[in-house]
Amino acid sequence: MTKITTISIQKGGVGKSTTATNLAAAWALMGDRVLFLDLDPQADATRRFGINPRQEGLKTIANLFTDGNLPAAETILRRELNGEGAFIDIIPSHPDFKEVVRSLNARNTGLVKDILRDIANEYDHIVIDTPPGDSLVALNAYLASDRVIIPVQVEPSAVEGLQEVMTALTEVQRGLNPNLIVAGILPTMVKRKTSLSTVSLANIREAYPDLFLEDWIPETNRFGETELDGLPLVVIEHKKWRQSDGTKAYNKVAERLR
Numbered sequence: 001m002t003k004i005t006t007i008s009i010q011k012g013g014v015g016k017s018t019t020a021t022n023l024a025a026a027w028a029l030m031g032d033r034v035l036f037l038d039l040d041p042q043a044d045a046t047r048r049f050g051i052n053p054r055q056e057g058l059k060t061i062a063n064l065f066t067d068g069n070l071p072a073a074e075t076i077l078r079r080e081l082n083g084e085g086a087f088i089d090i091i092p093s094h095p096d097f098k099e100v101v102r103s104l105n106a107r108n109t110g111l112v113k114d115i116l117r118d119i120a121n122e123y124d125h126i127v128i129d130t131p132p133g134d135s136l137v138a139l140n141a142y143l144a145s146d147r148v149i150i151p152v153q154v155e156p157s158a159v160e161g162l163q164e165v166m167t168a169l170t171e172v173q174r175g176l177n178p179n180l181i182v183a184g185i186l187p188t189m190v191k192r193k194t195s196l197s198t199v200s201l202a203n204i205r206e207a208y209p210d211l212f213l214e215d216w217i218p219e220t221n222r223f224g225e226t227e228l229d230g231l232p233l234v235v236i237e238h239k240k241w242r243q244s245d246g247t248k249a250y251n252k253v254a255e256r257l258r
Contacts (some may be wrong), residue, residue, distance in 0.1 A: 001099065002121060002123050002202045003124065003126070003147065004120065004126045004128070004144060004145045005126070005127050005149060006014025006021040006130060006142060006144075006147075006152075007130065007149050007151065007162050008141065008142075008150060009150050010132055010140060010165050012133075013132075014151065014167040014203075015089070015188035015217060016130075017048065018048075018151075018188070019217070019250075020127055020188060021036070021048045021129075021173050021208065022037070022232045022254075023087045023089060023127060023149070023234050023250060023253060023257075024125065024127040024232075025081060025231070027062040027124070027125045027127075027254055029086050031086070032121065032124040032258070033066050033089075033124045033223035034088045034089065034125045035089045035090070035091070035123045036078070036089065036090045036129070037112070037115075038061060038090070039061060039097075039112070039128060039137050039140070041098035041131060042131070043094060043095060043100065046090065048230070048231075049079060049230065050229075050231060051089055051090065051092050053094045053095065053216075058092065059074055061093050061097055062093070063075060064111075064212065066092070068114075071118070075091050076091055076158075077090045082235060082238055083168070089123070101137055102137070102179045104137070106136070108140070109136060109139050109176070111140050112143070113140070115144075128144070128145065129137075138168075139176075142177060143172070143176050143177050146180050147180065147182070147212065148169060148180065149183050149185075150162065150165055150166075150186065150211075150258070151187075152188065153187075153188055154187045154190045154196075154197050154201055154204070155196070155200055158204055161209065162185065162204070183209055183257055184211055184213040185211045186211075186215075187200075187204060187213070187254060188217040189218075190217075192217060201256075215252040215253045216245055217249045217251050217253075220244060233246055233250075234251060
């Protein structure tokens with residue numbers, strides 16, 4: 001049965017796209033069939049898979065939102081990951097998608113669900129990357145998903161930020177998608193052996209003990225550098241004897257939530 005997972009948090013710059021791309025790639029490397037749907041107009045995740053969102057003739061999520069007759073299959077790009085048969089399918093985003101987002105209204109909340117209807121059964125996992133903020137795009141993702149993973153930067157305001165997204169998700173669970181669950185809260189950008197990280201981790205764990213994922217993601221420059229490589233870090237280090245702590249952590253989370 002397909003697991004549809006949205007990666008979402010209202011604040012930007014917390015490792016959301018990093019989390020989405022590395023978890024999706026980790027599942028693909030485990031042999032699962034994975035579709036990645038980039039709903040963020042910044043298209044960071046699209047670039048992290050080595051796709052130029054502005055390449056001529058590329059069909060993207062913007063086309064799917066504006067053309068109800070366009071089959072989702074016509075927008076999917078297949079990206080090989082390791083030369084040994086592992087691959088991931090991607091519906092890319094585009095910077096112009098932000099104009100489409102601005103035109104959305106309350107009648108457009110089922111677009112993602114409609115887009116995935118005919119292709120979802122072809123995959124073990126569908127991973128959705130959403131833009132930061134409380135938007136109709138995020139609501140579209142929530143209505144199409146089975147579960148949400150919430151990445152949160154470890155900082156003093158982390159719990160406050162979590163309260164905002166949890167409130168939004170609770171409203172969805174009470175109404176439009178009662179089957180939606182929060183699969184976990186994933187601390188990111190954790191600075192080892194600092195009092196700030198220690199206290200912030202403890203605060204998040206205390207506030208959400210049942211959702212807190214212990215396999216938190218350490219801060220490392222390697223995640224940002226991989227955009228130049230066109231592959232997530234878990235792919236680049238897949239066969240390495242010595243893997244970074246970031247890769248190890250994402251692989252553990254992927255295994256836990258597989």
